[in-house]
Amino acid sequence: MKYTTPAGDTVIDRQRVVGQPTTRIDGPLKVTGHAPYAYERHDVAANQAYGYIVPSAIAKGRVRSIDLAEAKAQPGVITILTTTEVDELPLGMGHTVPLFGGSEIRFYHQALALVVAETFEQARAAAKLVRVDYERTQGNHDFHALAPDAPLVEGSDGPDVSKVGDFEAAYASAPVSIDVTYETPHESHAMMEPHASIAAWEGEKLTLWTSNQMIAWSKQAVAKMLDLDPANVRLDSPFLGGGFGAKLFVRVDAVVAALAAKKAGRPVKVMLDRPLVFNNTTHRSATIQRLRFGAERDGRLTAISHECTSGNLAGQEGENGIAQTRLLYAGANRYTAQRIARLDLPEANAMRAPGETAGLMALEGAMDELAEKLGMDPVELRIVNDTQVDPETPNRPYSSRMMVECLRRGAEAFGWDKRNKTPGGMREGRWLIGHGMAVGFRNSVQMKSAARVRLSSNGKLTVETDMTDIGTGSYTILAQTAAEMLGLPLEDVTVTLGDSDMPASCGSGGQWGAQNSTSGVYAACVKLREDIAGRFAMDPNTAEFIDGEIRAGAESRKLTEATASGEIVAEDSVEYDELSKKYQQSTFAGHFVEIAVDAYTGETYVRRMLAACAAGRILNPISARSQVIGAMTMGVGGALTEELAVDTRFGFFVNHDLAGYEVPVHADIPHQEVIFLDELDAIASPMKAKGVGELGLCGVGAAVANALYNATGVRVREYPLTLDKYLDKLPAV
Amino acid sequence: MKPFSYERVSSPAEAAAAAARAGGAKFIAGGTNLLDLMKLEIETPRHLVDVTGTGLDEITETDEGGLRIGALVSNTALASDERVKRDYAVLSRAIVAGASGQLRNKATTGGNLLQRTRCPYFYDTNQACNKRKPGRGCAAKEGVSRQLGIVGVSDACIATYPGDMAVALRVLDAVVETVKADGTTRAIPLGDFHRLWGDTPHIETVLEPGEMITAVTLPKPLGGTHIYHKVRDRRSYAFALVSVAAVLDADGHGRVAIGGIAPRPWRVEAADAALPDVKVAARALTQGASPTDQNAFKIALVERTLAGVMAKARGEAA
């Protein structure tokens, strides 16, 4: 299905199944421990051996030699794969540096060898006895030292700078202006399930049972890295214990498992040790962001500048903190630019809402500062600067933009009018109470997505696609879509995911999963409906599929009549072209937060938070809410505690476990409320849905920081907002 | 994990003898700290003596009107004991401020006292650490040190004793009872139990090799208001930046011990004497501090946390 013009009325609009609150169909599997996660797939291949990675102890340099004598002699050891025995692997999709091979060391905990043994414990014990002789070189590990001289990011058409109007002149003449700099730290995805893979060969054919968000990309990447015909590569990843972007691209577990399985002549499984999740895989880069605004006294922005510097290994982009600033607010004179410091740290890459998460932590903090300077309600300042078109390209309207409605609904539900209006002015016992808000913004992305549906002779439907469910609820919304389209009860639909032998979907990432993968299933179901209607000489456009029957006028036939002679299979995809060029497609939220700060110790706790979201059709209010509250939780972590602490001498993230990298615990997360606005966006997708999985994170950090200011009168522009950064500025006790 | 042998014993004397018999032996109780460190090969005992069957899992009343807590009493059982909640509430509160419910179910009184530091460089075996490998240097001192100690630390090591329970025990003047391999027993006041690092940060307590903790005793109840305030970055499952254990009168006199700043729960006579003057007490507690740039905030935090505790003791609104 080519989606070139916005859909009119569709079957989905009935919302008998789609849009209804539906608990996860894979829930029972998960809570009973039967969902097959990669490392625990003991049944898929016999005789699995255990691999354990020997990670580099230095961040930069070379391997001179590797002494395996002692390790090889350990009980249970089958084989040892070393980095020096293979050439540097080619880069797979999304990679900045090779995952394995060669003698060059580019980051701490780079995999240098894999010990394969009969048991996990044997492999780990022997791995400790692999002796690596290093040649160490001094790297550039200090982002703050490099940032001032960081060059502009080179995009495909030159440096990433955008100018509209005359920023400098407008800024200089603006009656009200601010110039502030915010900093965000390196952050880790820190998902529950570490990267893991089991590899098995049958001749030239490789199967990887793995944990991966993007099956079609990753299949190609594995083929490229290992020089295989893609037809000989199969990935299977039906369940993931989270990813947040860390599993968009193949990581080292998959390739060393594959190489070692070949060497050992039997299947090999590898899971990354928790410290390797922090240092061997990817993270969100730190940023330093300077914002300058010029405004009229009524709050209208006349000059907007946002410059963001982030860091990465040479060859890769950084954290694009300016992306949303090009789109979010009106203003005639604009300047945005991105710089990148070349850092010898582990590879920075996409983490949930890459760009906007860090960008809004700065932009929306700066907006709060401007509101204060103007003496304006921060909600009103945003509303005054609303735009219904792309402000850099005004002939590109938004497909649908409900920022103002999100703010008004959110403010009302939160009781924003009863907020503390004087910074430091509201106290309950020892607690300073503060309120803050921010806009949430994240684009909705159109991606090709294919699916196959099979209606079997017993009238049950199977959906097949390589789409992944990373905890988001894909299984359920795809089943809902198919059930709606074919008029079947949800129980009659089975969804199989994550297998690269199935039609290639959009995968899970960039909050593009839900609307595109359901649209792919929708497209396949349209075909299936046509096939069935054709068998009864009915018009597929007017026939109704309901209660396991197809009806047209007075005529009604059972679907099982259509499949009497065998199952019916239909396959199709959704594909897009011009709609995203013609229309800016984005999702919006109003985030509102109340915090309490201990006036003595500075401890900060979120007391309640609310998000009012507009993200097109909400396919399943239960799983969509789960996505948003999970994202809000992540936002609290980013605001208050999460930071990869860098040892700038030795070039590594020091707090490389879940005790040291502090994500929120239950006790940190108070009352959360989510409101979804009614919105159908027929431009965004045939389902009239947009993404929602990342929206809930975007803006939360700034809302918390603004609330901290409101509570204490202390503006902290350096995340995370740990108490050491403001303790000395709190009133004396 | 290095291969090791394992045996179960059924009495403290047997345990001490078993540990003496086998070279490189360690006791294992809940295992919540020891096993983690063994997996990383930071601890590499050749023999484990499992002491969970020694019958030391009771809390009994002493002739002096206090309590004797068996070394194997779990953190959960201790924190929820009615006598402890009533007469030694600071202890109960300190315990539940630590770790998680699951860990506290496994963790024991003896093991908790002996939990090792949480310095991140101690945990990363690629890094220089005098505590792990004496004489190799200390990577933390000029590295990431926000969590680490400010008083009682040394050139060789700036780590902290990370636990909560012991801070409360310190303020209660608890005494540790032990048995040695030769069967002799001794009683060590908690204030003398943990050593300052000095030049030998790998030696953390005054226990001799093979000496087993059998019990911790509490003197008779002190009365007063019992408070434990643990300041940390998140609300649970995190070690203290600073913690204060306090037993105070209504007029603010009493005693305090501080966690998260030193190689042992930090109690200073002059500070107790200065109470209720928080400023003077805090100054006494942080006297001679040698913080890093990253953890200098702990000096102010000690004073402010103490002030908050004092306010609470005086009944100011929570």
Ligand SMILES: Cc1cc2nc3c(=O)[nH]c(=O)nc-3n(C[C@H](O)[C@H](O)[C@H](O)COP(=O)(O)OP(=O)(O)OC[C@H]3O[C@@H](n4cnc5c(N)ncnc54)[C@H](O)[C@@H]3O)c2cc1C
């Ligand atoms: C994730 C995590 C978070 C935590 N958070 C906190 C926290 O916030 N606050 C806190 O205070 N603690 C915390 N802890 C530490 C926890 O309290 C300790 O691990 C626990 O108390 C140790 O008790 P155990 O019985 O398991 O000791 P083990 O692990 O069995 O033993 C620890 C040490 O004590 C020795 N030992 C044990 N019993 C005896 C004995 N009777 N005589 C002599 N030697 C003995 C062992 O040989 C070993 O060296 C945390 C632990 C983890 C894993």
Ligand code: SF4
């Ligand atoms: S502070 Fe102590 S524990 Fe930490 S690295 Fe230094 S010597 Fe080791």
